[in-house]
Amino acid sequence: MNMKKIEYIVGVLLLGLNFVGFSMEKPNVVFFLVDDFSWGALSSHGSNFHETPNIDKLARSGMTFTNGYAACTVCSPSRAAILTGCYPARTHLTDWIAGHRKPFEKLKVPDWNMKIDHERVVLPEALKELGYSTSFIGKWHLLPHRDKDLMKDHFPESHGFDQNIGGREWGQPKGRGKYMHPFDMPNVTSKEGDYLTDRLTDYAVEFIDQQENNPFFLYFSYYTVHGPLMAKPELIAKYKAKSKTGKFKHTNPVYAAMVQSLDESVGRVLDKLEEVGKANNTIVIFTGDNGAVGNNYCAGLRGAKGYSFEGGVREPFFIRGPGIPVDSFSEVPVIAMDFYPTILDLIGVPLKPDQHKDGLSLKPLLQQTGGIEHRSLFWHYPHYHKTMPYGAIRQGNYKLIEFFENGALELYDLEKDPSEKNNLTKKMPEKSDELLGNLEKWRLTVGAQKMSENPNYDPSKAGKGLKW
Numbered sequence: 001m002n003m004k005k006i007e008y009i010v011g012v013l014l015l016g017l018n019f020v021g022f023s024m025e026k027p028n029v030v031f032f033l034v035d036d037f038s039w040g041a042l043s044s045h046g047s048n049f050h051e052t053p054n055i056d057k058l059a060r061s062g063m064t065f066t067n068g069y070a071a072c073t074v075c076s077p078s079r080a081a082i083l084t085g086c087y088p089a090r091t092h093l094t095d096w097i098a099g100h101r102k103p104f105e106k107l108k109v110p111d112w113n114m115k116i117d118h119e120r121v122v123l124p125e126a127l128k129e130l131g132y133s134t135s136f137i138g139k140w141h142l143l144p145h146r147d148k149d150l151m152k153d154h155f156p157e158s159h160g161f162d163q164n165i166g167g168r169e170w171g172q173p174k175g176r177g178k179y180m181h182p183f184d185m186p187n188v189t190s191k192e193g194d195y196l197t198d199r200l201t202d203y204a205v206e207f208i209d210q211q212e213n214n215p216f217f218l219y220f221s222y223y224t225v226h227g228p229l230m231a232k233p234e235l236i237a238k239y240k241a242k243s244k245t246g247k248f249k250h251t252n253p254v255y256a257a258m259v260q261s262l263d264e265s266v267g268r269v270l271d272k273l274e275e276v277g278k279a280n281n282t283i284v285i286f287t288g289d290n291g292a293v294g295n296n297y298c299a300g301l302r303g304a305k306g307y308s309f310e311g312g313v314r315e316p317f318f319i320r321g322p323g324i325p326v327d328s329f330s331e332v333p334v335i336a337m338d339f340y341p342t343i344l345d346l347i348g349v350p351l352k353p354d355q356h357k358d359g360l361s362l363k364p365l366l367q368q369t370g371g372i373e374h375r376s377l378f379w380h381y382p383h384y385h386k387t388m389p390y391g392a393i394r395q396g397n398y399k400l401i402e403f404f405e406n407g408a409l410e411l412y413d414l415e416k417d418p419s420e421k422n423n424l425t426k427k428m429p430e431k432s433d434e435l436l437g438n439l440e441k442w443r444l445t446v447g448a449q450k451m452s453e454n455p456n457y458d459p460s461k462a463g464k465g466l467k468w
């Protein structure tokens with residue numbers, strides 16, 4: 001057979017594969033989702049104690065969104081928002097599963113949803129339809145675990161992932177050794193001395209190694225840096241020694257060691273992409289699900305995980321990939337629901353607007369071909385946590401927070417006052433009214449669940465959480 005004939009046959013085969021969705025051209029997708037992680041934990045953003053060379057390099061290799069947001073100030077709703085492309089207020093999955101049990105508060109928490117409904121075509125399902133092999137690694141935290149029967153139908157494998165490494169109902173490692181062997185997690189083996197972040201990374205690089213010409217979606221959803229704070233002894237020793245060498249903003253050697261293990265993990269995955277020659281044809285995303293625990297890591301923003309302020313929701317938000325200039329920045333406010341349409345658009349397939357209803361494709365920003373539609377961003381948290389129940393809107397540079405118990409309003413100009421210190425409601429009552437009106441309109445549009453007066457309200461018991 002001559003070369004021309006071989007080329008012809010290969011061409012026809014590729015065309016055929018392309019037709020059924022197995023294009024070699026489609027970019028792969030690697031999604032790093034870090035738990036309870038904020039800007040301030042990165043060495044490039046103010047931590048002279050932590051060491052994050054790989055994450056910092058990843059950020060520089062694509063676009064950094066300086067106003068990137070999580071959809072919620074706690075875990076599960078943010079995770080569901082990434083996968084569904086819908087606001088937590090729309091899916092009614094509005095709190096971490098299973099949430100606090102506080103039955104004596106002034107307001108009654110609505111009957112919210114502790115799962116992703118199967119009628120929704122989630123991001124991994126959309127990619128699977130396109131011929132992607134899909135891997136879930138790490139923390140899932142989207143199981144209705146107070147309903148054991150229902151729970152069986154909501155593991156990652158039931159939501160479009162071919163494999164599930166480590167995903168359970170847990171919001172943090174709860175196996176016998178937690179971050180240390182033994183992990184007691186689905187499809188995770190371990191031996192003495194194994195550290196969870198490293199072990200999950202083994203599976204991530206193995207998954208990349210196993211892929212041939214099919215495109216793949218690796219969703220690496222870290223358990224780290226959620227508590228309990230546990231790290232490798234040699235790294236803890238390193239940071240203990242470092243803490244004695246000068247004055248640092250951060251001083252927790254265990255946390256710093258966890259961050260280093262995270263950074264090394266990201267580095268190993270990116271190195272593997274290089275090694276197999278797929279780095280240039282892979283979209284890589286890095287973000288967090290909510291702010292850090294404790295304001296110390298929130299880079300000067302107010303609040304932290306569980307609060308209504310920017311420290312609870314403003315996240316590292318980096319995207320690199322084909323056609324995205326290195327070292328580029330965007331100040332446009334963007335949010336977790338945008339990942340779903342953005343990924344489809346970067347792959348070059350039609351969007352699914354009836355699915356990712358609350359996301360916008362960021363491709364025009366990423367490839368610097370134009371802007372995106374002007375819109376406001378919203379949060380809806382009808383639950384008691386560190387914050388009181390609240391709703392919020394970001395419209396342009398202004399952010400209004402409404403606390404549901406007493407109707408108290410706080411208005412901030414995030415450009416002039418990113419730390420939310422100066423409440424402008426008295427100075428700008430019209431702006432405040434305008435944003436409140438838009439927030440109310442939005443709640444109706446998405447069908448947000450409202451809180452109601454609590455018949456069991458007992459001021460003497462309010463504020464106390466009970467066990468489920």
Ligand SMILES: [Ca+2]
Nearest residue numbers: 035036075289
């Ligand atoms: Ca979290």
